[in-house]
Amino acid sequence: MEKWYLMTVVVLIGLTVRWTVSLNSYSGAGKPPMFGDYEAQRHWQEITFNLPVKQWYFNSSDNNLQYWGLDYPPLTAYHSLLCAYVAKFINPDWIALHTSRGYESQAHKLFMRTTVLIADLLIYIPAVVLYCCCLKEISTKKKIANALCILLYPGLILIDYGHFHLGFALWGVLGISCDCDLLGSLAFCLAINYKQMELYHALPFFCFLLGKCFKKGLKGKGFVLLVKLACIVVASFVLCWLPFFTEREQTLQVLRRLFPVDRGLFEDKVANIWCSFNVFLKIKDILPRHIQLIMSFCSTFLSLLPACIKLILQPSSKGFKFTLVSCALSFFLFSFQVHEKSILLVSLPVCLVLSEIPFMSTWFLLVSTFSMLPLLLKDELLMPSVVTTMAFFIACVTSFSIFEKTSEEELQLKSFSISVRKYLPCFTFLSRIIQYLFLISVITMVLLTLMTVTLDPPQKLPDLFSVLVCFVSCLNFLFFLVYFNIIIMWDSKSGRNQKKIS
């Protein structure tokens, strides 16, 4: 492509920002006895290197599952093993069984950061670049600007481990959007086998591919495609789980580690419905476990059903991406044991639709970074998060002139407002309302950030600021859930034809 040099510059900027942010403290630095996620990653290298495969997911004297036991699917374990081999080559003390617990040194930090950077460089960044290059109907300059904004998204930079699963998921989306369905599904299966949270994205993939098969006709090409996809999925799962399929107990134990249903509706403070509800009514304590499970299951599926059904009936690339967003958002808001970092699973699809609805996407991505504020403050990442958020905001504003794109047409709400105007003729102020909401949202976020950083919470309510952050973010996310669902439901072929004619 022309202007390849600008794309290279953008990638280099992305890499530089990632590396400079990683020079800061990591999660759990200098905080014995448990330390943090950094220590978890190191510990998995230790376990996978020193113990045989059969013992990785089981509790034993060598492998204490309470101390950062493995709770991701096998591909993560294999990746840790690979890193462990490299670590062994450089300094065996880093992964020595038992004695390396809580190992912290400058050299080790460099090693861990380098593995993350290489992982990003090999999987995530090429996917982003290729995705932006394959976007249709926009100029080269906009493609490069799009890549810059995606690479500068603060959430993925600040959360300090490799995003293999997001990279693979992105390859999956890329494959499927470009009609390489088999490769796309393979990539997505690898993503699921890397982190089970990718299941948040599984339904849209399934519905879209099913819809494609139906469209091609179940009696001919569609059926062939369906069979091929099924084979790929099964084959990839079998390949990844091979060592664990030998015994039933192995498989069950891994599943138990992956889906800890005993842990409860939510842990810590997270910006989803249940945590916000808990502020008013302590449902976590009132309702019994299985009722909580059923409640969350039902609400999740009810909220994502309309979009998925529409995707099966009218599969389109655009609908696929928006359904990814709404589905992941539904899971985030209503599901069981959601972690704050899971918002990244929603942010990635939103990055993909950045070029279509720049204003709303930028707003969402800012809120998603803000929702992780308590976590970032705990890891002492205040300065990098403020700087990267500002950089991201400036990049988006300059590249897309987002403040000029707030008309109904631009927000993809035209068909919706036309339908509403049939009943309420005076409903003409939608974009005005949305602009005001944006202003209120940003002001609230800035104020809350300032308060959290400068003030001390009152004695009786030590978690006040984290709860406020979660609550405000949850309200924003609910608004976005409604918005994205509206876009999906009111997106029709006739709407697109109108645009072509005019």
Added chain:
Amino acid sequence: MAALTIATGTGNWFSALALGVTLLKCLLIPTYHSTDFEVHRNWLAITHSLPISQWYYEATSEWTLDYPPFFAWFEYILSHVAKYFDQEMLNVHNLNYSSSRTLLFQRFSVIFMDVLFVYAVRECCKCIDGKKVGKELTEKPKFILSVLLLWNFGLLIVDHIHFQYNGFLFGLMLLSIARLFQKRHMEGAFLFAVLLHFKHIYLYVAPAYGVYLLRSYCFTANKPDGSIRWKSFSFVRVISLGLVVFLVSALSLGPFLALNQLPQVFSRLFPFKRGLCHAYWAPNFWALYNALDKVLSVIGLKLKFLDPNNIPKASMTSGLVQQFQHTVLPSVTPLATLICTLIAILPSIFCLWFKPQGPRGFLRCLTLCALSSFMFGWHVHEKAILLAILPMSLLSVGKAGDASIFLILTTTGHYSLFPLLFTAPELPIKILLMLLFTIYSISSLKTLFR
């Protein structure tokens, strides 16, 4: 919403570039910093805690004050802000004190002072009138020049990692150049005089200023063939220029003249005892000279031409800052380096005098003066290459020939700065930023002049 855009001011590409690089500088805060960090902390302490009469005598720390008085006053003003960050850094006896607040303050002071550099770049962009190319923003000379100056790799790593205050000083220099382009000669001269009293390394380019102002400002008109018209000599202009320089110098050195401390100040400013080469050799002519001397001495020893007892024990490669004798080739004195430098700048000075080509000619002469002084000067630091690179950037977007020379100069010059950052965590940063700047500069200039 439009109001919001205007208020944030980020729709403008120049502001976006400037803000972007500022944010990158904020990210570089936790990186490695050299002893220059302690140097400036020490100067903050000296200027804050001691009276003026002690400033150039204080020697508790090895990093004595060796910049002209204006810089000392600058540190004095900074110290009054510093006391709100961390009072302890202003204690002269707190050697190597570097609490997190000290680090934050010093880094932010560099980032803040770069505002002057950004302003100067903006003024320079108004002055250049490169090729009239297409409407594409990224292909406009102004855009390319802004990136080459604002995102200059050398300036980024020297100022914001290694730690120095070159940003605003180069801002003053670029601003004075811009003023000369805009025919506001008095302002240009004033700014340069002020700059000299901030950091005297800019003496390297003083001949260019002197000759240009004399020839093109004091002689108000030329003969039709471009040669000098002696009758158009304007005494008023000479006197006013002289007055400006005199007043600035008086403001700067006056207090020390009154205290009879001038010899001491000059001995601090021009420490000739420091030796021909710095601890890290600048890649200049004398580095080659030393290397040749070393090679010859080794050969001489092997072939028994030299007596081992006559060879001095210390050598130039030991990384120390001292005076040394050469073994085979004749030793080099400061006077010898001055003569070499003068010979090197003579051709360009001649051209500036006999065939003046306006501000562009002046800029060329300035770059050559900087480069010649770098090549032949006494005790040159590697960082001095920036003195040649930054003015050259202004020329590079004008002509294709200048662009190709600029690319060679900047790539090798920036690469020569690599040894300044020798720690492992900074290795990816310097490689990535170097690649970024090099790829951008080569591709954009190539596109501009295709």
